[in-house]
Amino acid sequence: xxxxxxxxxxxxxxxxxxxxxxxxxxxxxxxxxxxxxxxxxxxxxxxxxxxxxxxxxxxxxxxxxxxxxxxxxxxxxxxxxxxxxxxxxxxxxxxxxxxxxxxxxxxxxxxxxxxxxxxxxxxxxxxxxxxxxxxxxxxxxxxxxxxxxxxxxxxxxxxxxxxxxxxxxxxxxxxxxxxxxxxxxxxxxxxxxxxxxxxxxxxxxxxxxxxxxxxxxxxxxxxxxxxxxxxxxxxxxxxxxxxxxxxxxxxxxxxxxxxxxxxxxxxxxxxxxxxxxxxxxxxxxxxxxxxxxxxxxxxxxxxxxxxxxxxxxxxxxxxxxxxxxxxxxxxxxxxxxxxxxxxxxxxxxxxxxxxxxxxxxxxxxxxxxxxxxxxxxxxxxxxxxx
Amino acid sequence: xxxxxxxxxxxxxxxxxxxxxxxxxxxxxxxxxxxxxxxxxxxxxxxxxxxxxxxxxxxxxxxxxxxxxxxxxxxxxxxxxxxxxxxxxxxxxxxxxxxxxxxxxxxxxxxxxxxxxxxxxxxxxxxxxxxxxxxxxxxxxxxxxxxxxxxxxxxxxxxxxxxxxxxxxxxxxxxxxxxxxxxxxxxxxxxxxxxxxxxxxxxxxxxxxxxxxxxxxxxxxxxxxxxxxxxxxxxxxxxxxxxxxxxxxxxxxxxxxxxxxxxxxxxxxxxxxxxxxxxxxxxxxxxxxxxxxxxxxxxxxxxxxxxxxxxxxxxxxxxxxxxxxxxxxxxxxxxxxxxxxxxxxxxxxxxxxxxxxxxxxxxxxxxxxxxxxxxxxxxxxxxxxx
Numbered sequence: 001x002x003x004x005x006x007x008x009x010x011x012x013x014x015x016x017x018x019x020x021x022x023x024x025x026x027x028x029x030x031x032x033x034x035x036x037x038x039x040x041x042x043x044x045x046x047x048x049x050x051x052x053x054x055x056x057x058x059x060x061x062x063x064x065x066x067x068x069x070x071x072x073x074x075x076x077x078x079x080x081x082x083x084x085x086x087x088x089x090x091x092x093x094x095x096x097x098x099x100x101x102x103x104x105x106x107x108x109x110x111x112x113x114x115x116x117x118x119x120x121x122x123x124x125x126x127x128x129x130x131x132x133x134x135x136x137x138x139x140x141x142x143x144x145x146x147x148x149x150x151x152x153x154x155x156x157x158x159x160x161x162x163x164x165x166x167x168x169x170x171x172x173x174x175x176x177x178x179x180x181x182x183x184x185x186x187x188x189x190x191x192x193x194x195x196x197x198x199x200x201x202x203x204x205x206x207x208x209x210x211x212x213x214x215x216x217x218x219x220x221x222x223x224x225x226x227x228x229x230x231x232x233x234x235x236x237x238x239x240x241x242x243x244x245x246x247x248x249x250x251x252x253x254x255x256x257x258x259x260x261x262x263x264x265x266x267x268x269x270x271x272x273x274x275x276x277x278x279x280x281x282x283x284x285x286x287x288x289x290x291x292x293x294x295x296x297x298x299x300x301x302x303x304x305x306x307x308x309x310x311x312x313x314x315x316x317x318x319x320x321x322x323x324x325x326x327x328x329x330x331x332x333x334x335x336x337x338x339x340x341x342x343x344x345x346x347x348x349x350x351x352x353x354x355x356x357x358x359x360x361x362x363x364x365x366x367x368x369x370x371x372x373x374x375x376x377x378x379x380x381x382x383x384x385x386x
Numbered sequence: 387x388x389x390x391x392x393x394x395x396x397x398x399x400x401x402x403x404x405x406x407x408x409x410x411x412x413x414x415x416x417x418x419x420x421x422x423x424x425x426x427x428x429x430x431x432x433x434x435x436x437x438x439x440x441x442x443x444x445x446x447x448x449x450x451x452x453x454x455x456x457x458x459x460x461x462x463x464x465x466x467x468x469x470x471x472x473x474x475x476x477x478x479x480x481x482x483x484x485x486x487x488x489x490x491x492x493x494x495x496x497x498x499x500x501x502x503x504x505x506x507x508x509x510x511x512x513x514x515x516x517x518x519x520x521x522x523x524x525x526x527x528x529x530x531x532x533x534x535x536x537x538x539x540x541x542x543x544x545x546x547x548x549x550x551x552x553x554x555x556x557x558x559x560x561x562x563x564x565x566x567x568x569x570x571x572x573x574x575x576x577x578x579x580x581x582x583x584x585x586x587x588x589x590x591x592x593x594x595x596x597x598x599x600x601x602x603x604x605x606x607x608x609x610x611x612x613x614x615x616x617x618x619x620x621x622x623x624x625x626x627x628x629x630x631x632x633x634x635x636x637x638x639x640x641x642x643x644x645x646x647x648x649x650x651x652x653x654x655x656x657x658x659x660x661x662x663x664x665x666x667x668x669x670x671x672x673x674x675x676x677x678x679x680x681x682x683x684x685x686x687x688x689x690x691x692x693x694x695x696x697x698x699x700x701x702x703x704x705x706x707x708x709x710x711x712x713x714x715x716x717x718x719x720x721x722x723x724x725x726x727x728x729x730x731x732x733x734x735x736x737x738x739x740x741x742x743x744x745x746x747x748x749x750x751x752x753x754x755x756x757x758x759x760x761x762x763x764x765x766x767x768x769x770x771x772x
Contacts, residue, residue, distance in 0.1 A: 148732050157732060204613060216698070221606075221611065223607075225606055227699055227733065228700050228701055228733075228736055230700070231733040231736075232699050234700075235697075237730065238697070238698070240628075242627065250731075307625065307637070308624050312604075312624065312698065314613025314616070315614055342638070344620060344623065344637075346617050347613065347614075
């Protein structure tokens with residue numbers, strides 16, 4: 001193990017300790033990270049020198065390093081950019097280096113992926129201008145999309161965007177002058193739950209998130225799991241009905257074919273006039289019997305998939321986002337009945353089911369989480385505190 | 387990160403490099419591990435001093451440390467013990483510290499788990515005596531059983547042994563004077579595939595192994611995954627038929643309820659006189675039509691579960707052991723048809739399906755692999771080269 005890796009590892013832990021505990025003292029940092037005092041001091045000094053960290057030490061005593069001084073990540077130095085590609089649109093979020101969103105911007109998604117780089121370059125430029133920050137401050141860009149993303153090169157398959165075998169990494173490299181991290185949107189959503197959400201203390205959880213399709217994200221032993229080639233975590237395509245409904249992925253009987261938004265809307269429209277997810281949820285709130293029946297069925301399908309997940313992963317938590325989180329209040333009873341019937345008791349007892357706050361928020365932060373993860377990742381290449 | 391942890395980490399990698407490459411030179415070790423020359427030399431010297439490593443350096447030149455000297459783990463110093471608990475019997479294996487089996491011993495499993503410690507103590511004593519080695523040489527004992535094992539304390543649920551909530555760790559601690567590692571037998575089988583089998587170069591694979599029941603083992607990002615509380619990896623209990631056959635786990639429609647040995651035998655016995663797995667496989671070899679039909683059905687059930695596994699994990703390989711490996715030649719065609727129909731193309735293309743050699747061998751080595759894993763684990767407690 002190379003000394004520079006060890007230093008990077010310590011710097012990363014100190015960064016995240018600062019992020020999660022603004023105002024922490026040096027003593028607090030040594031307690032939290034297990035690093036010794038001199039390591040903490042050296043890394044804080046390096047972070048201060050590049051403007052990532054500020055403290056009240058200098059102003060109060062004239063010399064930095066007072067033991068009880070309070071340290072925090074700077075909101076004024078360094079930017080992370082998150083780009084969420086969705087059906088027909090993209091959202092771009094500028095955030096400070098601790099991941100706090102500063103400004104969100106939405107615009108149409110170009111139909112031709114080749115136009116993405118130019119569109120993004122202009123949008124990021126305009127966004128930085130709007131918040132009066134320099135593009136030089138950008139430390140990392142996270143890009144998420146609904147589909148499969150190969151870990152090595154950013155080759156993406158996103159049927160709902162009508163993008164196939166698109167090498168996004170390569171498209172952007174020439175035009176964007178910052179490290180770019182690309183991933184499936186639900187992997188990123190799971191990372192956001194870990195960094196900003198309800199799962200900060202959990203080492204093992206999975207996320208099911210959905211809209212047009214149903215995605216999954218897996219977080220195991222304290223880190224995201226992406227599979228041998230980046231395609232792992234497709235929890236929405238667990239089979240729940242043999243020879244069942246055709247799914248967007250081409251197979252039959254996937255969970256996604258039953259509880260993704262289009263499937264639910266199509267089923268609801270057989271008996272009621274609902275045009276979109278908002279109207280669908282409103283009908284359930286109003287107690288419309290066909291919708292309540294539909295969501296009870298959804299609970300049975302969801303419960304079957306959740307029981308496989310409990311038996312396979314023994315997770316601390318399963319986080320439900322998007323449409324799955326929205327229907328959960330109406331699907332929970334039947335889902336829990338299936339779970340009690342089908343999952344093993346020992347792991348089931350240890351599994352919480354949570355509804356994501358983050359996925360319901362106005363500003364999407366999955367891609368920001370991906371940028372933050374990439375920015376603080378241990379690649380063994382970066383110098384000391386990056 | 388503490389310096390002693392770094393030293394332990396390097397020692398572990400050098401140990402495994404020696405294990406996988408007997409006769410390797412110092413130069414080879416620096417190349418393989420990335421450690422610098424002085425680190426390699428210091429750790430080799432420490433290993434030699436405790437008798438773990440031998441080389442041809444001293445005998446040929448009178449001084450150790452000649453650059454082209456060949457190093458290997460010693461077969462004469464240090465022992466690992468593997469204990470396989472099965473239905474009505476246990477197998478105990480003594481192995482050298484590189485995991486090579488020296489002698490195997492079988493005896494009945496005590497019906498009362500409280501008797502296990504005494505039985506094991508006697509058996510291990512007699513086994514060491516038989517191979518003329520001292521019990522003081524035992525570095526680690528691995529114990530595997532068919533059931534759920536809680537990671538923290540060794541609390542086990544093994545229905546086929548009729549053991550429930552049995553704190554095996556605690557039972558043994560008083561009577562056995564070596565570190566004891568306890569795990570589910572298929573988790574250990576996956577570790578054996580990594581250490582001794584076909585998966586030494588793979589970072590992501592899963593194992594399905596079965597006899598009386600069907601177990602799973604998961605190996606992700608280069609290490610075993612055991613779940614939040616040790617219950618993870620129950621791949622045999624993926625649901626393949628809604629409201630299907632009752633399984634030993636209490637649920638309905640699990641893969642195990644269709645292709646574990648008792649299920650296959652019961653189904654076969656409806657049309658043919660077969661008394662055990664050997665006769666069942668023999669009948670398939672002889673081309674008995676009802677057995678070939680049965681195994682084609684098994685392939686369909688297996689293929690459904692495998693498609694979930696491919697979509698969820700995107701593994702490099704799925705290893706089939708025990709009864710699943712035995713029926714694979716007759717189940718492969720239908721299983722692959724289901725896979726093509728139900729799994730996503732991108733991850734499926736990257737998944738090999740392998741039949742385990744190890745699980746078919748006379749001497750079980752899963753528990754030895756568990757002992758070796760425990761012995762070389764990074765617990766941050768051990769001194770330099772342990």
